Amino acid sequence: MVRFHIGKQLARKVFPSKKILPPSHFDMVDWEHVSSTLQTVPKLFQLWAAKHITGASGTMSYLSHQTRDSPLCPNCNSAPETAHHLTRCPDPDRIEVFGLSLTLLDNWMAKPHTDQTLRQIVMEYLGHRREVSWGELIQGLPPCYRKLGQEQDTIGWDGFTMGMVTREFYQVQSWHLALSSSSLSPHQWMTSFITHLLQITHCQWVYRNEVVHHNTMGKNKEREKQTLAEQIQAELELGVVDLLPEDWRLMEVQLEDLTGSSGESHRYWLLAMETARIVGQVSSFPQTGIG
Numbered sequence: 001m002v003r004f005h006i007g008k009q010l011a012r013k014v015f016p017s018k019k020i021l022p023p024s025h026f027d028m029v030d031w032e033h034v035s036s037t038l039q040t041v042p043k044l045f046q047l048w049a050a051k052h053i054t055g056a057s058g059t060m061s062y063l064s065h066q067t068r069d070s071p072l073c074p075n076c077n078s079a080p081e082t083a084h085h086l087t088r089c090p091d092p093d094r095i096e097v098f099g100l101s102l103t104l105l106d107n108w109m110a111k112p113h114t115d116q117t118l119r120q121i122v123m124e125y126l127g128h129r130r131e132v133s134w135g136e137l138i139q140g141l142p143p144c145y146r147k148l149g150q151e152q153d154t155i156g157w158d159g160f161t162m163g164m165v166t167r168e169f170y171q172v173q174s175w176h177l178a179l180s181s182s183s184l185s186p187h188q189w190m191t192s193f194i195t196h197l198l199q200i201t202h203c204q205w206v207y208r209n210e211v212v213h214h215n216t217m218g219k220n221k222e223r224e225k226q227t228l229a230e231q232i233q234a235e236l237e238l239g240v241v242d243l244l245p246e247d248w249r250l251m252e253v254q255l256e257d258l259t260g261s262s263g264e265s266h267r268y269w270l271l272a273m274e275t276a277r278i279v280g281q282v283s284s285f286p287q288t289g290i291g
Helices: 002-017 031-038 043-053 092-109 116-127 143-155 168-179 186-238 245-252 264-283
Strands: none
Touching (some): 002 031, 031 186, 043 186, 092 264, 116 168, 143 168, 168 186
């Protein structure tokens, strides 16, 4: 707990200078659950999250200050690749990966443990990719949703897609779970929800890296396909380890032969498996509150 408070105070000082969050918005974020979520994910994932939030994740824009390479996004080539661009890229393949991540989130939120009005608002907001505000989605809804939407609009798109959610999510879900048959605790729900949000952005980063690697190693396509086949085989050998029952269906997906394909569907499948296993790991943690 002492470590958490020290980290929070450090972030309070650093975030304004990095233009991540102004001081007036900082305390709207449920930092307790953000912190507890990051403690449940792999160390390398934690490192990526820290670099991404501070803008030091190795984007083309960041690297261009050290090299003579172009700062443009390697996917769309239409805008500088900054950390903010990651979830805004208009490249069709990136949009497809984004949609896959949303499907995984929606499948999880469709279960009884989630307030269905909240689910609808979240999916509408993410699905429109910054073209609609929370304020537009909460019109006419009860006060609890209106307060949630107002605060989340203040935190912004980039904060939300990096798991910076308002405390009002916890309040809405606490009321819902108190009346639900679900055995999930509000703390567990928050941890899984934030994990899904982080994975939406992380999947964009992983796919982006695949494209950069493909462009660099394109001359040796057979070697690339062999590596991809080995990654798929490793996942199949793991079986349903760390997967929630509702995600076991991923093991039944029939992928076309790699020999005559570009491998795109295989990469999508690997991203889905990575997300599902991390969510499964988070869900296995004890149902305890914070502090």
